[in-house]
Amino acid sequence: MKKFPAFRIHSDQQDMHAGIEQLSVDDLSEGDVLIRVNYSSVNYKDALAGTGKAQILRRSPLVGGIDLAGEVVESASGDYSQGDQVIVNGSGLSEVHDGGYAEFARVPADWVVLLPTGLTLAQAMIIGTAGFTAALSIHLLQQNNQQVEDGPIVVTGASGGVGSFAIDLLHKLGYETVAVTGSDDAHDYLYELGASKVVSREKIKIGENVLEKTRWAGAIDNVGGDTLSALVRASKPWGNVVSVGIAGGVKFELSAMPFIIRGVNLLGVSSSNCPQPLRKIIWNRLGDDLHPQHIAKIKTQTVKLESLPEIFEKLLNNEIRGRVLVEL
Numbered sequence: 001m002k003k004f005p006a007f008r009i010h011s012d013q014q015d016m017h018a019g020i021e022q023l024s025v026d027d028l029s030e031g032d033v034l035i036r037v038n039y040s041s042v043n044y045k046d047a048l049a050g051t052g053k054a055q056i057l058r059r060s061p062l063v064g065g066i067d068l069a070g071e072v073v074e075s076a077s078g079d080y081s082q083g084d085q086v087i088v089n090g091s092g093l094s095e096v097h098d099g100g101y102a103e104f105a106r107v108p109a110d111w112v113v114l115l116p117t118g119l120t121l122a123q124a125m126i127i128g129t130a131g132f133t134a135a136l137s138i139h140l141l142q143q144n145n146q147q148v149e150d151g152p153i154v155v156t157g158a159s160g161g162v163g164s165f166a167i168d169l170l171h172k173l174g175y176e177t178v179a180v181t182g183s184d185d186a187h188d189y190l191y192e193l194g195a196s197k198v199v200s201r202e203k204i205k206i207g208e209n210v211l212e213k214t215r216w217a218g219a220i221d222n223v224g225g226d227t228l229s230a231l232v233r234a235s236k237p238w239g240n241v242v243s244v245g246i247a248g249g250v251k252f253e254l255s256a257m258p259f260i261i262r263g264v265n266l267l268g269v270s271s272s273n274c275p276q277p278l279r280k281i282i283w284n285r286l287g288d289d290l291h292p293q294h295i296a297k298i299k300t301q302t303v304k305l306e307s308l309p310e311i312f313e314k315l316l317n318n319e320i321r322g323r324v325l326v327e328l
């Protein structure tokens with residue numbers, strides 16, 4: 001059986017190490033669709049899993065990579081045939097199932113999405129879970145009646161993967177956006193993606209009151225903690241705040257006042273276990289009306305498996321802008 005390189009993570013109470021190992025298809029988690037992986041990507045969660053900074057794996061060892069795109073090699077499912085170009089994102093990859101950091105992946109058919117018309121495999125993985133989550137967040141805003149004329153949407157952690165695509169897509173849909181960033185050298189980049197205004201993280205000062213002066217009509221928050229609390233407390237009536245990430249903290253304090261006095265909505269988003277019908281809708285929108293305008297600009301690097309440990313460290317140290325594409 002031919003062997004191929006895979007970036008495999010061993011993470012349990014006794015042991016944490018990760019690196020390239022030679023595997024064969026028989027070593028991979030089971031599934032009815034075998035995919036030759038062309039591309040994967042690097043997400044915040046991949047960096048946490050690959051460095052052991054958080055316990056992402058619920059089985060060990062596993063091939064890392066929560067995203068993959070490639071071509072079907074074998075399928076026991078009537079829904080997919082040899083040669084189909086497909087995407088898998090989240091769904092348990094690199095949590096309970098071998099992920100995308102290998103030349104092959106075997107997955108259950110009901111995790112697979114056909115590559116939408118309008119996207120190449122490489123573009124789909126530049127988008128990856130980060131862009132998918134930005135699109136899903138915007139879909140939720142729209143479902144909650146967030147109108148362009150309501151006012152600006154603030155995006156925190158703006159220069160990261162989710163933030164970059166959120167700015168791009170909101171701008172495309174005509175929303176005014178305020179990009180909040182801690183990266184002083186990212187201001188021009190964020191204006192180029194379509195931000196209406198870029199604000200330094202340190203300059204955002206919101207008080208501690210249960211209701212603060214309203215500043216934004218909605219938010220996509222990648223930072224969590226006190227930032228998330230502040231966004232809700234300063235949201236305009238009927239604004240929608242989407243909680244995406246925890247790059248800056250987990251716990252926060254909030255009263256019920258923004259919800260019951262202003263009708264503010266706090267919306268959760270979970271890309272990993274997004275229901276499959278909704279996942280297909282979002283990928284199809286990414287190939288169509290939510291096709292990002294700056295995919296090439298948001299991809300700042302293309303790397304091979306060997307570079308992953310260095311990339312993980314840089315990502316967690318906030319030294320990476322936009323998205324990193326992994327080429328198998």
Ligand code: NDP
Binds near residue numbers: 043045159318
């Ligand atoms: P990135 O690492 O690409 O971006 C995170 C950004 O957050 C950084 O670029 C930086 O932006 C900002 N940031 C980093 N550290 C801090 C800090 N200490 N305080 C405040 N801001 C900080 O990650 P992703 O965009 O891939 O993911 C963003 C967040 O969303 C992560 O927490 C991730 O786990 C989560 N996530 C959640 C998903 C879901 O389904 N709910 C799916 C995908 C991601 P800047 O320098 O511009 O401020």
